[in-house]
Amino acid sequence: MLPTPSTSHVCFDRVYEPAEDSYLLLDTLSSPSETSFLQDRFKHANSSPPLVLEVGVGSGVVLAFVAANTQSIFGRQDTLTLGTDINSFACRAASQTVRDAIKERENGRSVFLDVVNGDLGSAIRPHSIDVFIFNPPYVPAELPDLSRHEYYNTIAEGKKATSFQQDSYLLQLSYAGGEDGMVVTNRMLEQVPEILSDERGVAYVLLCAQNKPEVVKARIRDWGSGWNAETVGSSGNKAGWEKLVIVRIWKSAD
Amino acid sequence: MKLLTLNFLTCAIKTCKTNPASFPLHPRDAELEIQEADLNLTFLKNILPRLMWEELRVISSELGLPELPATPPAPADLVEPSNTPLDTAEVTLAEGGAEAQEVEETPSQTAKDLHRILLETCIQEGKLVCGSCGHEYAVKEGVANFLLPGHLV
Numbered sequence: 001m002l003p004t005p006s007t008s009h010v011c012f013d014r015v016y017e018p019a020e021d022s023y024l025l026l027d028t029l030s031s032p033s034e035t036s037f038l039q040d041r042f043k044h045a046n047s048s049p050p051l052v053l054e055v056g057v058g059s060g061v062v063l064a065f066v067a068a069n070t071q072s073i074f075g076r077q078d079t080l081t082l083g084t085d086i087n088s089f090a091c092r093a094a095s096q097t098v099r100d101a102i103k104e105r106e107n108g109r110s111v112f113l114d115v116v117n118g119d120l121g122s123a124i125r126p127h128s129i130d131v132f133i134f135n136p137p138y139v140p141a142e143l144p145d146l147s148r149h150e151y152y153n154t155i156a157e158g159k160k161a162t163s164f165q166q167d168s169y170l171l172q173l174s175y176a177g178g179e180d181g182m183v184v185t186n187r188m189l190e191q192v193p194e195i196l197s198d199e200r201g202v203a204y205v206l207l208c209a210q211n212k213p214e215v216v217k218a219r220i221r222d223w224g225s226g227w228n229a230e231t232v233g234s235s236g237n238k239a240g241w242e243k244l245v246i247v248r249i250w251k252s253a254d
Numbered sequence: 255m256k257l258l259t260l261n262f263l264t265c266a267i268k269t270c271k272t273n274p275a276s277f278p279l280h281p282r283d284a285e286l287e288i289q290e291a292d293l294n295l296t297f298l299k300n301i302l303p304r305l306m307w308e309e310l311r312v313i314s315s316e317l318g319l320p321e322l323p324a325t326p327p328a329p330a331d332l333v334e335p336s337n338t339p340l341d342t343a344e345v346t347l348a349e350g351g352a353e354a355q356e357v358e359e360t361p362s363q364t365a366k367d368l369h370r371i372l373l374e375t376c377i378q379e380g381k382l383v384c385g386s387c388g389h390e391y392a393v394k395e396g397v398a399n400f401l402l403p404g405h406l407v
């Protein structure tokens with residue numbers, strides 16, 4: 001088992017606390033089948049360093065795990081890591097989580113870029129991402145009112161701390177996914193073919209049972225020839241129903 | 255925010271993506287800070303082909319940094335030519351030819367300069383401006399904000 005990065009400095013009143021979904025991503029990315037898939041894809045030691053992007057980093061636990069264990073996951077030590085989150089408090093917290101996790105390791109660590117405050121992958125240069133990771137707000141619950149976002153995204157002038165409404169808004173952003181819990185994920189999936197690198201790109205997206213993973217996978221396969229979508233990790237198996245699944249999305253050479 | 259990050263970002267406005275002028279974003283009124291980081295020589299060698307060198311030169315001259323050479327360095331320029339092949343052979347023999355012992359390479363001044371530009375020179379405060387639409391993205395306490403006012407999304 002690879003160590004889980006420390007998030008003890010993060011205030012979980014306004015940043016998503018690592019939970020079963022986060023840990024399922026860690027377990028899946030470090031599972032023998034995924035590490036062998038990734039090492040095979042990125043094995044050429046002199047090829048350009050793989051760029052890993054996590055959207056919605058939250059506490060940063062997933063990106064920090066990848067950054068600190070790049071040797072075990074990718075079989076190389078020159079991986080680049082980049083994150084985004086809509087919540088500016090999460091961006092700062094996650095940067096620290098990644099930096100600390102990298103510092104703790106003697107070797108096998110990656111080169112950390114930054115965490116930028118943005119909407120999904122909207123500011124990412126087209127076709128630049130080799131590995132994309134997303135644990136979305138997936139709960140079927142009403143989306144928060146984004147018209148207040150700018151105001152809630154920083155500590156109000158003259159104040160020392162966030163307000164209670166602000167914290168609940170920011171936490172709502174971290175789990176509420178609108179109809180079928182798929183509104184944010186669908187917007188993200190639309191961007192995936194644009195940001196993934198044409199030759200090497202691969203995406204890992206977490207879904208819950210209410211998101212109808214089989215329907216989502218079928219839709220991805222309809223993106224066009226070469227596109228694949230497979231379940232590569234799952235948890236909470238009850239009577240043949242997995243509560244959470246990780247779907248790997250990639251394009252095979254045709 | 256590190257300068258290398260700018261190699262992977264562009265304007266967040268959809269209609270700008272197809273306009274080459276939206277890349278790179280141009281720093282304005284930037285306050286820079288040096289944040290030291292470990293130098294990873296393998297990384298530097300491998301990232302070279304991925305760097306948009308011309309754009310990086312533009313950014314660094316806009317920031318008033320020392321001018322970058324017209325063409326990117328070659329991987330060999332990043333290594334100090336100190337380990338002669340003879341030394342290497344002796345080391346391997348002395349260790350009984352165990353695992354192909356990786357020769358400890360020393361980063362050259364070129365490597366150190368490149369590392370400083372890409373990974374240690376950080377924009378702490380300022381703006382990033384799109385060359386296509388003129389939109390300004392703020393950088394505060396090292397974090398760039400690419401969120402757009404509702405009507406632009």
Ligand SMILES: C[S@@+](CC[C@H](N)C(=O)[O-])C[C@H]1O[C@@H](n2cnc3c(N)ncnc32)[C@H](O)[C@@H]1O
Pocket residue numbers: 016017018019021022025055056057058059060061062084085086087090118119120135136137138173174175184
């Ligand atoms: C379920 S949490 C996952 C956090 C972390 N990656 C983990 O696994 O523990 C979802 C994250 O997505 C972020 N998020 C929600 N909507 C977003 C958007 N439109 N763009 C970027 N990030 C978003 C939330 O702020 C939150 O941090």
Ligand SMILES: [Zn+2]
Pocket residue numbers: 265266267270276384385386387388389
């Ligand atoms: Zn623009």
